[in-house]
Amino acid sequence: MTGTTLLIAAVLALAAGTLGFRLAGPLLRERLTLSPRLESVMGRLTVVLLVALVATSATLEGDGFAGVARPAGVLVGGVLAWRRAPFVVVVLAAAATAALLRLLGVP
Amino acid sequence: MRSLYRTLGPELTRSIGLVCLADALVGASYGAISVSSGFPLWVPILLSVVVFAGAAQFLFIGLVAAGGSPLAAVAAGLLINARHLPFGFTIGAMGRGWLRRLVGSHLMTDETVAFALAQDDPRRRRAAYWASGMALFVCWNVSVVLGGLAGSAISDTDALGLDAAFPAVLLALVLPSLSDSTTRWAALIGVVVALATTPLLPVGAPVLLALVGVAVVAAFGALRRRRATDDREDS
Numbered sequence: 001m002t003g004t005t006l007l008i009a010a011v012l013a014l015a016a017g018t019l020g021f022r023l024a025g026p027l028l029r030e031r032l033t034l035s036p037r038l039e040s041v042m043g044r045l046t047v048v049l050l051v052a053l054v055a056t057s058a059t060l061e062g063d064g065f066a067g068v069a070r071p072a073g074v075l076v077g078g079v080l081a082w083r084r085a086p087f088v089v090v091v092l093a094a095a096a097t098a099a100l101l102r103l104l105g106v107p
Numbered sequence: 108m109r110s111l112y113r114t115l116g117p118e119l120t121r122s123i124g125l126v127c128l129a130d131a132l133v134g135a136s137y138g139a140i141s142v143s144s145g146f147p148l149w150v151p152i153l154l155s156v157v158v159f160a161g162a163a164q165f166l167f168i169g170l171v172a173a174g175g176s177p178l179a180a181v182a183a184g185l186l187i188n189a190r191h192l193p194f195g196f197t198i199g200a201m202g203r204g205w206l207r208r209l210v211g212s213h214l215m216t217d218e219t220v221a222f223a224l225a226q227d228d229p230r231r232r233r234a235a236y237w238a239s240g241m242a243l244f245v246c247w248n249v250s251v252v253l254g255g256l257a258g259s260a261i262s263d264t265d266a267l268g269l270d271a272a273f274p275a276v277l278l279a280l281v282l283p284s285l286s287d288s289t290t291r292w293a294a295l296i297g298v299v300v301a302l303a304t305t306p307l308l309p310v311g312a313p314v315l316l317a318l319v320g321v322a323v324v325a326a327f328g329a330l331r332r333r334r335a336t337d338d339r340e341d342s
Contacts (some may be wrong), residue, residue, distance in 0.1 A: 007150065010177030014167060015157035017181070018188040022212035025195020041325045044293050045318060046197035049190050050221055050281045051294040052301040052317030058274040063306050066270070073271025074278065081279040087122040091129070094275030098268030 067107035073098030114234040119222075123239045126218055129272050130161075130243055131250035136264045137165060138254030144172035148255045155251045159213060159244060163187045166310060187311030193318065194220045201236050214240030221280035289324050296320035 034042065058074040060066055077094030085093075112120060134155070141151035146168065154164045163184040170180040198220060201211035214237070223236040264270065285291050297320030301313040308316070 006177050007171070008153070010171075010181050011150070011153050011157065011167075014154075014163065014181045014184040014188075017185045018158055018160060018163065018191065019209075019213060021185075021188055021191040022195055022215045023208070025192045025197070026200035026208070026212070028192075029196050029199050041321060043197060044290050044321045044324075045193040046220060046224060047281055047284045047290055048294050048297040048317055048320050049193060049314060050217065050224075050277050051285070052297045052314045052320075053190075053217060054274045054278045054281070055298040056301050056305060056314060058271070059302070060305055069268075070265075070271045070274075073268055074274045077271070077275030078278050078282075081275070081282050086118070087279050088125050090279045091125055091272050091275050095129075095268035095272040098271035099266060100268075102266060102268070 069098040069101035069106050072101055072106075111234055111238055114231060115238055119231075119235060120238075123222065123235075123242055126222075126239065126276055127242050127246040129269055129276070130218070131246045132264055132267065132269055133161060133273075134247045134250035135254030135257070137161070137168070138251040138256075139258055140165075141168045141172075142255045142258060144168065146172070148252075151251055151255055152248070155248050158184070158188075159247070160184075160188050160191075160216060161247070183309065183311070186309060189311065189315055191215055198223055198232075198236070201233055211237070211240070214244055216240070216243065217277060218243060221277050224284060225280040289328065293320040293324040296323050 054074070058066070059071050061070075073094040073096075076097040077090045080093055081087075081090045115123075137155075138148075138151050142148055151164070151168065154167060158164055158167075166187060167180045167184045170183060171177055194215060195212065200208055201214075201223075202208055219236050219240040222239040223232045226232040226235050285294060297317030300319050301317040304313040304316055
């Protein structure tokens with residue numbers, strides 16, 4: 001296989017596998033009948049995944065720490081969200097905090 | 108379209124618009140980085156349209172650009188995208204019929220799932236999912252093309268603080284779901300596990316491992332219930 005064909009095949013394989021994951025969730029859910037208790041347990045999967053995603057993407061870059069500016073920005077956004085600030089304010093404040101800290105030379 | 112807007116309301120529409128704007132900037136940087144690391148423009152575009160998962164796209168381009176094998180890049184991308192399975196399992200199907208199901212599944216991202224999760228009513232949940240999914244798909248792909256054409260226009264989105272904006276988006280949307288203390292415990296355990304295993308495992312695996320938190324609180328709950336019934340039988 002030439003480089004280009006291999007590259008296209010790789011992209012399509014990633015696309016097919018990703019779509020497979022995306023389709024499998026709802027299909028599995030319809031095939032399984034869960035007790036109400038198990039249903040509430042499963043409801044936590046997405047919340048836990050998203051929170052873990054927030055924690056890792058806020059603090060880590062590759063295997064190392066992401067510096068100070070990024071987690072500080074996310075923290076400011078988190079506190080504002082907790083205080084029920086509007087979504088737009090939360091997101092802009094998080095970005096502005098990180099950008100401002102970097103402008104001041106904080107990593 | 109008008110009825111979709113009515114269901115969403117101005118606030119949610121604004122929120123989706125803002126996430127689209129942030130996504131567009133990241134998409135433009137992804138296009139620019141891909142082209143400047145030597146890929147022809149069609150590669151980042153094809154990836155964006157058919158894979159439509161930002162983190163996996165960046166990883167794929169990065170690994171192949173660094174001389175890694177495309178097959179290894181596929182494996183890494185699949186590992187990072189495996190989280191879509193539990194996502195879909197929780198939120199369920201977002202449409203009837205195979206075409207809606209297929210398109211709806213393809214639009215599944217961290218952001219669309221978080222937007223859906225943040226709505227209480229099923230009708231709004233579905234509307235938020237589809238509106239954010241379609242808007243993000245258009246913004247993301249258009250910006251990838253523009254970024255790729257512009258070359259190195261915005262390659263440093265960190266200077267704009269966008270790397271802090273994305274976790275903040277997800278955090279703001281997921282926060283209301285953390286009002287239940289059992290879910291909070293599950294999330295806390297999950298975060299500790301994910302952070303602790305990040306230096307040891309390939310990208311994507313630690314976040315999946317966070318699901319251990321759900322299992323731990325479920326096992327603990329079962330144990331407590333059993334002890335409660337045992338106590339009742341003893342007395």
